[in-house]
Each structure stands twice: as structure tokens, then as C-alpha cells.
Amino acid sequence: MEVCVIAKCTYKSETIMFSVSSESSMVDILKTLCLRFRGLQLGCFTLRYSVPSYPSCFLETDSDLDLMRTFLLISNEKTVDILVKDLCGISEYSGDFCVNKELIACEKGESSCSSTVEDRNEFLGRSKRASAKPLLSNEWETYIHHVGQKFDGGAEEFRLKLCKYALEVGFNFLYAGNDKKRVVAVCSNKKLEGCSWRVYASRCEATGSFVIRTLNNVHTCAGRIRESKSKMMRSRVVSSLIVDRIRAKPELKPVEIIHEFKDYYGIDISYYHAWFGKELAKLDVHGDESKSFNELVWYADAVKETNTGSLCTLDCEAGINRFRFFVSFGGCIAGFQYCIPLLFIDATFLKSKYKGQLLCASGKNGNQGFYPLAFGVVDSETEENWTWFLQHLASILLPMGEW
Structure with missing residues (x-):
């Protein structure tokens, strides 16, 4: 049964159409493309065809061509889209002369050109640049x-x-x-x-x-x-490509992202797109940090419920730029009575997006190591915030007779 389909071949901004019959071979298709498309050289391109549900199928050998015709016959399709993918420039490929010479030999019917499928497929395999x-x-x-x-x-x-x-x-x-x-x-x-x-x-x-x-x-x-x-190449595109990397390595630097995009995708991106893309990826992985403040009430209740004897206090007022959070775990409170009765009080600034100060109280254990007793997060290091922190610390120490 004669099977004939219309092939729509696209190369750069040009498109041609020609018929592919049961007698057509891959050599015939390649010769047609090289004759019709200006500047197209044998050995410097590959072919891929698109059918429903399979958008990128390789078309390299006569076997591929037979499978394409069979699929189109079964699915009752009369046309097929073929994309010509340019792999290299003419000056970068050294085998063009040999390939054209074999085609000329085929046209003249010389004995050096075999008509077997194996010979044609071996010839077609050189249309891909192995070193790319x-x-x-x-x-x-x-x-x-x-x-x-x-x-x-x-x-x-x-x-x-x-x-x-x-x-x-x-x-x-x-x-x-x-x-x-x-x-x-x-x-x-x-x-x-x-x-x-x-x-x-x-x-x-x-x-x-x-x-x-x-x-x-x-x-x-x-x-x-x-x-x-x-x-x-926008920040959202960068984010979609690095979200798994950020999940595995949150400390990935924008400079590293720039180098990885150059190596893996062949694309140059700006420092801004790398940085902002990372921020969007962190948002996808960890969620919105600003919304996490709403979970502190739940966290305080969960600490008290799962760690008996804990002191966890949240102090904030609507309309006033003041935020204070105190935490001392029950296990740390119970273990402090076996430590040296000495406390070290200190504070440091936070480098996160929302800044703030970290207040902490730690002791020394029997191995001369630091023993965390309590910590608090406040908006700034002021006398009022220190007084608030020490009052909560005193409520822990007084029952133990350590004050």
C-alpha cells in the first residue's frame, strides 16, 4: 500500500514542504533539504519530527523513517512537522567534503555507494557532531x-x-x-x-x-x-532551574549560579537575575518568611506541649513596631541545676532580612562546654528589652534557688 505524507520542514526562519512516500529514503530527504535550504551543509545538522504526544523524535536512519511512516499511518495523520537542528558552523566541521562526495557517488550510481540500509545509516550517523x-x-x-x-x-x-x-x-x-x-x-x-x-x-x-x-x-x-x-532569561526562569539546588545547598552564592548557568546551559545571566532568582527559589522551598511570624503562636504552644516545663513567651502589639520572643526548653532548665552556677549573658545582631537582636544566656557544663539555657529575639538591644529578657530568665532561676 502506497503511504504518502506531507513533511513540513523548518530551518531557522524558513519552512518548506515536500512529500515523503514509501519509496523515499533518508538520503533522499537529506539531499532535498540541502538543495532547498541555503547554507545547510551535510554533517552539520540533525532532524527531529513531532507527532501528537511525542514532540521530539529522532529522524536519523531509514529505520526511524519507517517507524515515522508507520505511526502516521496508524494515527491517520497526513502531515508531519520536521525540525532541522543546526549543530555547527561550516568551518568547524571537517567531514563535509567526504559526505558530499558520497552523495555525488550515489547520484551517479557508482559502485562505491552501497544501497543497503546499513551503509546509508552509517553515512547518516555522521550528520551529528560527536564532539559538541x-x-x-x-x-x-x-x-x-x-x-x-x-x-x-x-x-x-x-x-x-x-x-x-x-x-x-x-x-x-x-x-x-x-x-x-x-x-x-x-x-x-x-x-x-x-x-x-x-x-x-x-x-x-x-x-x-x-x-x-x-x-x-x-x-x-x-x-x-x-x-x-x-x-x-528572567529571574523566574532562573528560579525554576535552581530550586532543587537551593533545596540541597541553601548557601549557594549568586556567583556560583552564574558559573553553573554558563557551563550547563550555555547562557550568561546577570548578578541581579542570579540573586533574585535565588530569592524566588528560597521562597518556593521554604515559603514566605514574613508569613512565618504568624506561626510563632502555634510554635510556642507546641513547645510547651511537647517539652514539659518549657517557658516560651511571645510579646508583640499591633500597630507598634515591637516584637519580643523568649524561649527556654524544659530539658535545658532541668539540666542547668547540674551545671556550674555561672551564667554568661550576651547579645548579637541578626543578619536576616528582618534584622533584630539575639539575646542569650548560657552556662558551663562539667566538660567546660557551653550549655544553652535561654535565648530571646527582640527588635533592638535596649534597656527595656534587656529588662524584659532578664525578668523571664529570673522566673526560671528562682524556683531552682539559683537567683
């Missing part, structure tokens, strides 16, 4: 690929993947509409060059996921180039 360092961002070009594509994370996931897709493909976009229910993006060259690239996605009320409704994935503006610096 793979980047973690290589898969981003498959994030936006067809109408009906779903994003279970809603608008937030769609925006993130759209930014990563633009970074990898090499173009900038602008939001023509952007809210919780719909997102419309157009190429940034639409006004200057009339580029027709456009994507529209909206929320599916039944599932809550975002779905691509319309997609014109062809750029009619100047050629797209993946650059190491891009306006699409």
Missing part, C-alpha cells in the same frame, strides 16, 4: 510544538516553558495578552518586520490546565540565532 558538548537546555526547543498541547501547571507553567523555548530557539517575544485565563504572545519583531509568529493559550475550565488554542510557529522575520545573552 550537550547542554541541559537542548530539550527546551520541544516545549512548544502543536495545537492542543496541555500544561497541567496552568498559566505559570506555560509562561516558563514559553520563555525557555524562546531562549533555545533564539528569539524574543512580547505578551499581547497575559492573565490567569489566557496568554497571547507574539514575536518582538512583529511591528518592525511584520513577523507572523504567534501563540495563544487559555485555561480549560474542565481540568484547570492550560491548552494551546492557536499556534503559528513559523517566523517570517530575520533568522533566529541562539545567543548566550537574552531578554527571555
Whole structure:
């Protein structure tokens, strides 16, 4: 049975269409692409095709081509999208002459060119540059690929993947509409060059996921180039990529993040984006620090319930910039009677976002080590706050006869 499909091949900002029949081979497809696309050289590109649910399938050998035709026949698809991925410049590849020579030999029917599948597949394998360092961002070009594509994370996931897709493909976009229910993006060259690239996605009320409704994935503006610096690399994108690193290593420095992005993604980011991206990642991992103050009442009750004999006091007033928190665990109070009857009182400033002062009282144990008895967090080191701290400390020591 004759199987013929229409292949839509995209290379940079250009798209061509041609038919692929049951008799077509990978050599035929490669020759067609090199003849139709200006500047495309054999040995410097790979092919990937996209079908529903499988956005990035390798197309390298005749076996891959047969599988593609079989899948399209089963799914009753008449067209297929093929992406031409450029791997290197002409000057960086030394095998172009040999590959073209083999193609010419095939066209003339010389005996040096075998028609077997094994010979063709061996030849096609050289279209990938083995020495190229793979980047973690290589898969981003498959994030936006067809109408009906779903994003279970809603608008937030769609925006993130759209930014990563633009970074990898090499173009900038602008939001023509952007809210919780719909997102419309157009190429940034639409006004200057009339580029027709456009994507529209909206929320599916039944599932809550975002779905691509319309997609014109062809750029009619100047050629797209993946650059190491891009306006699409925003702090939220940085945050989504380092959230696991921050969870494992919270002390990761912005300078280290900059170096890792250069090594793993081939992208240069500014110090601000690295720093603010880290702050957003910390927010995702640990939650909003400002909201954690609301949990102090629960924490005080939990300490008293689980650690019998503890003293935990929260003192704050609405409308007044004053905050005081005193903690002394029951186990520490009970163990202090076996320590040397000597207390060291000191204070230090806190380096967190909300500042403040840490007041502490510690003793010495039998091994001449520090023994923590109580600590308090106050907004500033004043006489009033010290008096408040020592009064609570006295309420612990008086019952033990240590005052």
C-alpha cells in the first residue's frame, strides 16, 4: 500500500514542504533539504519530527523513517512537522567534503555507494557532531510544538516553558495578552518586520490546565540565532532551574549560579537575575518568611506541649513596631541545676532580612562546654528589652534557688 505524507520542514526562519512516500529514503530527504535550504551543509545538522504526544523524535536512519511512516499511518495523520537542528558552523566541521562526495557517488550510481540500509545509516550517523558538548537546555526547543498541547501547571507553567523555548530557539517575544485565563504572545519583531509568529493559550475550565488554542510557529522575520545573552532569561526562569539546588545547598552564592548557568546551559545571566532568582527559589522551598511570624503562636504552644516545663513567651502589639520572643526548653532548665552556677549573658545582631537582636544566656557544663539555657529575639538591644529578657530568665532561676 502506497503511504504518502506531507513533511513540513523548518530551518531557522524558513519552512518548506515536500512529500515523503514509501519509496523515499533518508538520503533522499537529506539531499532535498540541502538543495532547498541555503547554507545547510551535510554533517552539520540533525532532524527531529513531532507527532501528537511525542514532540521530539529522532529522524536519523531509514529505520526511524519507517517507524515515522508507520505511526502516521496508524494515527491517520497526513502531515508531519520536521525540525532541522543546526549543530555547527561550516568551518568547524571537517567531514563535509567526504559526505558530499558520497552523495555525488550515489547520484551517479557508482559502485562505491552501497544501497543497503546499513551503509546509508552509517553515512547518516555522521550528520551529528560527536564532539559538541550537550547542554541541559537542548530539550527546551520541544516545549512548544502543536495545537492542543496541555500544561497541567496552568498559566505559570506555560509562561516558563514559553520563555525557555524562546531562549533555545533564539528569539524574543512580547505578551499581547497575559492573565490567569489566557496568554497571547507574539514575536518582538512583529511591528518592525511584520513577523507572523504567534501563540495563544487559555485555561480549560474542565481540568484547570492550560491548552494551546492557536499556534503559528513559523517566523517570517530575520533568522533566529541562539545567543548566550537574552531578554527571555528572567529571574523566574532562573528560579525554576535552581530550586532543587537551593533545596540541597541553601548557601549557594549568586556567583556560583552564574558559573553553573554558563557551563550547563550555555547562557550568561546577570548578578541581579542570579540573586533574585535565588530569592524566588528560597521562597518556593521554604515559603514566605514574613508569613512565618504568624506561626510563632502555634510554635510556642507546641513547645510547651511537647517539652514539659518549657517557658516560651511571645510579646508583640499591633500597630507598634515591637516584637519580643523568649524561649527556654524544659530539658535545658532541668539540666542547668547540674551545671556550674555561672551564667554568661550576651547579645548579637541578626543578619536576616528582618534584622533584630539575639539575646542569650548560657552556662558551663562539667566538660567546660557551653550549655544553652535561654535565648530571646527582640527588635533592638535596649534597656527595656534587656529588662524584659532578664525578668523571664529570673522566673526560671528562682524556683531552682539559683537567683
